[in-house]
Amino acid sequence: MEWRKCYLDAVLVPLAFLVSVSYHAWLWHRVRSQPLSTVVGTNARGRRLWVAAMMKDNDKKNILAVQTLRNTIMGSTLMATTSILLCAGLAAVVSSTYSIKKPLNDTVYGGHGEFMIALKYVSLLLIFLASFMCHSLSIRFINQVNFLINTPQDDAMARVVTPAYISELLEKGCVLNTVGNRVFYSALPVLLWIFGPVLVFMCSVSLVPVLYNLDVVFVKEKGKGGEFVCV
DSSP states (O other): OHHHHTHHHHHHHHHHHHHHHHHHHHHHHHHHHOGGGBHHHHHHHHHHHHHHHHHHTHHHHHHHHHHHHHHHHHHHHHHHHHHHHHHHHHHHHHHOSOOOOGGGTTTSSSOOSHHHHHHHHHHHHHHHHHHHHHHHHHHHHHHHHHHHTTOOOOHHHHHHSOHHHHHHHHHHHHHHHHHHHHHHHTHHHHHHGGGOHHHHHHHHHHHHHHHHHHHBOEEEOTTTTTOEEEO
16 A cells, blocks of 8 residues: 555655754743854844944944845845745646656655655745745845935934944844745755655755754863863
C-alpha cells in the first residue's frame, strides 16, 4: 500500500520540522529574556539608538538615514523578487504534464506517488510565497520610516511622530525581513525532500549549529587566553 512507502516521510519530515521550530522557539525566548546575548536583540537595541540619533540631528544626518534605509529596502526587494520568481517556476512545474520524478523512483527512500510528489512541490511553493509576503510587508514598513524619519517636527507632529513610534515601525520591518529570510532558508530542507526524507532530517539538524553560531553573541573574555564565550 502507498502509506507503507511513506512511513519515512511521515516520521522524519515532521521531526525535522519540529527541530527547526524548537530552535526558533528557544531563540525567541532568548531574545525576550536576554536580548543582548543574541544578534537579533543587539541589532534591535542598536536600531532604536540609531533612530534617536538620526532624528536628534536630522539636518546633518538626513542623507545618511535615507541611504541606510534604501540599502535595507534593496535587500528586501531582492529577496522578494527571488521568492516570487521561484514561486512562478514551481507553479509551472506543478501544473505541467512533464514528469521528472520517474528516474528517481528507485534511488531514494520515501513515497514516490503522484500525491507525495505534488505535496513536495506545493510545500516549496507555499514556503517561497510566505517569504515573499514577509519581505513585501517589510518593504512597506521601512518605506514609512523613510518618509517619517525626515518629517519636520512641528508641535502637532512632534507628539505623534516620535523616535519611539519610528523605532517601532522600523523594528516591525526588520523583524519581517528576518522572518522572511528564515522562511526562505527553510526551503533548503524541503528542497532536499525531493531526494528523500532522510536528507530533510539531516539538513534540519545540520542547520541548527550553523544558525546558533549566527544568532548568539560571543565575546572575548580577558584573562582566559582570548577565549570566546557566549554572553
